[in-house]
Amino acid sequence: MPSETAAPVTGVAPEPGVAKPDPILSVSGLRKSFGGLVAVHVDHLECQRGTITGLIGPNGAGKTTMFNLLTGFDRADAGTWSFDGSQLEGMLAYQIPRTGLVRTFQLTKALAKMTVLDNMTLAATTQRGERLRECLVRPLWRQQEREIEARADALLERFNLAHMRTEYAGTLSGGQRKLLEMARALMVEPRMLLLDEPTAGVNPALLQSIFDHVRELRDDGMTVMFVEHAMDVVMGISDWVVCMVEGQVIAEGPPASIATNDAVIDAYLGAKRTEEAQTGGGG
Amino acid sequence: MDIVEVLADAIRVAIGPLAAAYALAAVGLNLQFGYTGLLNFGHVAFLMVGAYGTAITVDQGGPLWLGLLVGVAAAVALGLLFGLPTLRLRADYLAIVTIAAAEVLRILIRGPGEDSLTRGVFGIQRFGNDFFDLNPFPNGEYGIGRVSFTERGLWVLTVAWALVAVFTVLVVLLTRSPWGRVLRAIREDEDAARSLGKNVFVLKLQSLVIGGVIGAFSGMLLAIDRQSVNPDSYLPVVTFAIYTVLILGGPASRLGPIVGAVLYWFVIQFTEGFAREAIRAGWIPESVLDETDIGALRFALVGLGLMLLMIFRPQGILGKREEVLIDAQ
Numbered sequence: 001m002p003s004e005t006a007a008p009v010t011g012v013a014p015e016p017g018v019a020k021p022d023p024i025l026s027v028s029g030l031r032k033s034f035g036g037l038v039a040v041h042v043d044h045l046e047c048q049r050g051t052i053t054g055l056i057g058p059n060g061a062g063k064t065t066m067f068n069l070l071t072g073f074d075r076a077d078a079g080t081w082s083f084d085g086s087q088l089e090g091m092l093a094y095q096i097p098r099t100g101l102v103r104t105f106q107l108t109k110a111l112a113k114m115t116v117l118d119n120m121t122l123a124a125t126t127q128r129g130e131r132l133r134e135c136l137v138r139p140l141w142r143q144q145e146r147e148i149e150a151r152a153d154a155l156l157e158r159f160n161l162a163h164m165r166t167e168y169a170g171t172l173s174g175g176q177r178k179l180l181e182m183a184r185a186l187m188v189e190p191r192m193l194l195l196d197e198p199t200a201g202v203n204p205a206l207l208q209s210i211f212d213h214v215r216e217l218r219d220d221g222m223t224v225m226f227v228e229h230a231m232d233v234v235m236g237i238s239d240w241v242v243c244m245v246e247g248q249v250i251a252e253g254p255p256a257s258i259a260t261n262d263a264v265i266d267a268y269l270g271a272k273r274t275e276e277a278q279t280g281g282g283g
Numbered sequence: 284m285d286i287v288e289v290l291a292d293a294i295r296v297a298i299g300p301l302a303a304a305y306a307l308a309a310v311g312l313n314l315q316f317g318y319t320g321l322l323n324f325g326h327v328a329f330l331m332v333g334a335y336g337t338a339i340t341v342d343q344g345g346p347l348w349l350g351l352l353v354g355v356a357a358a359v360a361l362g363l364l365f366g367l368p369t370l371r372l373r374a375d376y377l378a379i380v381t382i383a384a385a386e387v388l389r390i391l392i393r394g395p396g397e398d399s400l401t402r403g404v405f406g407i408q409r410f411g412n413d414f415f416d417l418n419p420f421p422n423g424e425y426g427i428g429r430v431s432f433t434e435r436g437l438w439v440l441t442v443a444w445a446l447v448a449v450f451t452v453l454v455v456l457l458t459r460s461p462w463g464r465v466l467r468a469i470r471e472d473e474d475a476a477r478s479l480g481k482n483v484f485v486l487k488l489q490s491l492v493i494g495g496v497i498g499a500f501s502g503m504l505l506a507i508d509r510q511s512v513n514p515d516s517y518l519p520v521v522t523f524a525i526y527t528v529l530i531l532g533g534p535a536s537r538l539g540p541i542v543g544a545v546l547y548w549f550v551i552q553f554t555e556g557f558a559r560e561a562i563r564a565g566w567i568p569e570s571v572l573d574e575t576d577i578g579a580l581r582f583a584l585v586g587l588g589l590m591l592l593m594i595f596r597p598q599g600i601l602g603k604r605e606e607v608l609i610d611a612q
Contacts, residue, residue, distance in 0.1 A: 073474065097480035109475035111468050113606045122464050123479040129461030130481075132489050136456050145461065170609035188479055 009048045009240050014253025014261075017044035024049040024192055024223050025070075025101070030079030032062075032069055032247075039065045041247045042079075047192075047240075052218050053225040054238035054255075058267075062247040063227045064106055067194050071103045072096050084191060098125060102190035106197045106227070110177040110184075112170030116161055119169050119180060120152035121145070123187035152187060159183040159213065175206030182213060193217070195226035199233065211237050235259055243267075289556035291429035297549035300436070303443030304505040305547065309528045309540030310450045311497030316526075317534035318458050319490040320470030322374050325365065325381030326498055326525055328388050331517040332357035333499025334506035335392060339400055341410035350410065351503060358499035361388075362492035370487045382519060393514035406513030414507050439508045446504065447541060450497050455537050457493070466490055467535075527589060533599025535606070542600055550588065554581040 012018055023046035030042040040062040047053050055063050068074035070081060072093035080089050086099040097103075111119050127148070128134050129141030156162045159179045164172060169180060178198055185193055198214070199207050214224055215237065228234045234241055234255070241258040243251045245267040251258060258264055296302065308330060315321040336354030341347055365384060369377045392401045401407070420434040432440060457463050465486050468476040473483050506512045524547070532543025558577045561567045572580065592599065598607045 071478070073477070093474075093477040094480055094482050097478060102480075103478055105474070105478070109472050109478070111471045111475055112609045113471055114464075114467055118464055118467075121461070122468050122476075122481075125480050127461045130465055132462060135460035135462035136453075138460070141461060168605060168609055184479070 009051055009254065012048075014251070014257040016249045016252055018046070018252065020046045020048040022049045023047060024084050025081070025225070027070070027081040028079060030066065030069060030081060031077045032065060032074065033077060038247050040069060040076075042066065042244075042249055045242065045249055045252075047223060047225055049223050050218065050221055051223060051239040052214060052237055053223075054234035054241045055225060055227045055244065056229070056231060056234050056241060056258075057244035059229075060246075061244040063244055064196055065247075066244070067103055067196050067227065070096075071101065071194065073103075097188050097190070100189070100191040101194065102185045102188045102192075103194040104178075104181045104185055104196055104198065106200055108174070108177040108181050108201075110169040110172060110180050112168060114169055115166050116156065116164045116169050116172070116180060117149070117152060117166060119184050120156065120187050121148050123184045124148040124151070125188055148187075155183045155186055160209070175202040175210070178202055178210060179206075179213070182210070186217075190222070192223040192225070195224065197227050197229070199228065199230075207233070231259070285560065286557075288429065289553065289560055292556050293549050293553035294430050295432070296552040297545045298430075298440070299432075299548070300439045300443045300504065300508045302544045302548040303440065303447055304501045304508075305525060305528050306447045306541045306544035307443070307450060307504065308498050308501035308525045309532070309544055310447065310454055311494040311501065312525055312529050313494075313534060313536075313540050314454050314457070314466075314497070315490055315494035317529065317536070317539070318454075318463060318470060319466045319487060320374065321370075321487060321491055321494075322378035323365070323381050323491065323494070324378045324519075324522055325383075325385030326495075327517050327519065327521040328361060328365075328381070328385035329358050329495040329498030330502030330505070330521065331385070331389060331392070331514075332361050333502035334512045334517075335401065335407075336499070337503050338407040338410045338506060338512045341413075342402075342407045343400075347411070347413035354499050354503050355496055358495045359492055362495040363488070365495075366488045366491045370484055370491070382522070385517075385522070386519060389514050389517050401514070404514065406511055408511045410512075411507035411510050439504075443504050443508075446500055450500070451537065451541065454497075462486070527585065530589065530599055531592065533602030536599065536601035536603070539599055539601045546600070547585070550585060551581050554584050 009020065012020055025047040027042055027045040030040055032040040057063050065074065069076045070088065072091055072095070076089065080087065082088060083099055083101045088096055088099065114122070127141065128144055134140045153162065156165060159182065161176060161180060161183065164176065169177065172180060182195070182198065198210055202210060214226070218224055238255050241253065241255050242249055243258060243264045250267055251261045251264045253261070308326060311329065312323065312326050315323045333354040336357040337347070337350035340350035340353045365377070365381050369380045393404055395401060395403045397403060397405050415435060415438070418434060418438040420437050422434050424431045424433060425437045426432055458466065465476060465481050468481065469483050469486060476483050528543040528547045529540055531546055532539030532541065555577050558567070558572065558580055559574060562569065562572060562574055598604045
């Protein structure tokens with residue numbers, strides 16, 4: 001199992017809200033309700049630096065909502081959270097990536113009418129050519145643009161998208177779009193990635209490739225947290241697994257401990273079974 | 284029937300100051316709508332504040348150059364007024380606010396009496412003399428064959444198309460820079476741009492204001508050419524005519540606004556002239572169409588043309604077909 005390659009979360013008790021030795025992301029008292037429904041209510045959650053954390057839970061457990069809150073795409077009712085020394089609560093969605101925390105979306109947001117390369121170069125931060133005062137004078141940003149393009153090309157190569165460089169992103173397949181979105185997020189030079197269902201709508205062959213990339217990133221020192229439905233997939237790749245049900249973290253721990261955790265099996269699989277009975281297995 | 288005269292007349296309008304002013308307005312709208320995806324349905328208000336800023340300043344005894352500055356400043360203020368409250372919201376809110384605000388502003392200008400600053404329904408006249416004093420062309424007729432202009436017309440024409448050229452180049456430079464790349468990202472998916480650390484709000488505001496200032500130049504140009512401003516020249520239908528021009532030419536294309544404006548005014552003028560001549564010559568019986576219907580007919584034909592365009596060439600004349608096809612997926 002690949003999870004053997006790194007197990008930096010040793011000596012930490014598998015209980016909800018447990019403190020980690022070197023947390024890069026730390027969430028406290030995070031709360032969000034929509035009308036009467038409490039969508040997210042997380043007392044405490046820490047994410048260890050340099051690990052892959054899988055976030056699981058049945059539909060409606062609040063996983064995506066939590067991502068939205070953490071990244072400023074939705075406003076929390078209460079709570080504080082910090083990322084690598086920056087307090088994020090109250091920050092706007094566009095300010096958070098600049099701290100080094102970048103997210104992707106469940107429904108891929110590849111910019112279809114822009115070329116693959118434009119998607120990549122767009123994502124680089126602190127571009128002089130993006131300032132209105134400087135953008136008219138090409139010599140001011142030409143050098144930086146070249147460097148950005150070189151970085152983009154290297155990433156496209158790594159994600160097997162180099163041959164699509166000048167195509168519109170709209171011509172990519174679903175799996176390629178997921179890869180592009182990940183590669184694009186890396187252009188921001190983040191220290192942590194929040195991937196919202198990186199495998200949704202991806203065929204099994206590409207799925208393996210996506211997880212290989214995630215693992216490589218972790219080995220390069222990146223912290224990754226990702227949302228996923230399928231338990232077996234999560235278990236294979238995660239160093240640590242967090243299970244949410246009805247907005248709360250009901251369990252966390254190494255994959256093996258989660259797989260045998262009664263609360264998880266009851267709540268998560270139980271809910272899954274009921275849901276399958278109701279919807280005919282969608283999810 | 285004199286088909287040559289009808290043609291000459293249509294060409295004169297299609298390259299005249301009116302077409303140039305519409306091209307200019309469409310260049311501004313192209314930045315806002317074509318490249319940024321902002322649904323500005325109150326573009327006519329930018330033309331109006333530009334024109335009134337100039338007219339009022341000169342009417343109150345100021346020089347023309349100051350009037351032009353006031354017109355630009357008014358457009359910047361209007362862009363901020365439109366943008367600050369709405370650009371954080373979904374795109375449709377901007378559409379609602381701009382169409383309503385443009386009408387409110389027009390009615391406010393129209394409201395007061397003759398002694399007021401705006402002179403109400405009477406409007407302001409003869410504020411462009413300084414502009415015509417600068418005319419370097421000697422008296423005479425200029426042109427080829429029957430397509431000719433007086434020295435006054437030629438002067439307006441020269442300045443008008445020069446402005447179109449300058450602002451077209453400006454928009455090209457802006458949109459091919461990384462700044463323009465962010466605009467295109469915003470047009471497609473604001474949240475994607477935000478998730479990559481782009482300050483979407485500020486860029487939308489910049490686009491709205493710059494496009495508005497270009498619109499103001501169009502308004503100033505038209506007003507100076509006519510030597511008159513009147514609130515009833517700034518009805519919402521003008522905005523939609525500018526949209527027609529832009530969609531004809533192809534949104535987010537560099538020369539689309541120019542091609543669109545020339546074609547739009549050619550078709551309008553040609554159908555009018557042709558129908559009038561045809562009725563006079565007895566080709567079309569009065570019972571089917573009389574001269575008072577011509578105004579409506581020409582817009583009906585433009586509408587038909589737009590429909591055909593959307594069916595057979597949805598990207599407009601100069602737009603990129605691939606972009607439209609991707610949308611359809």
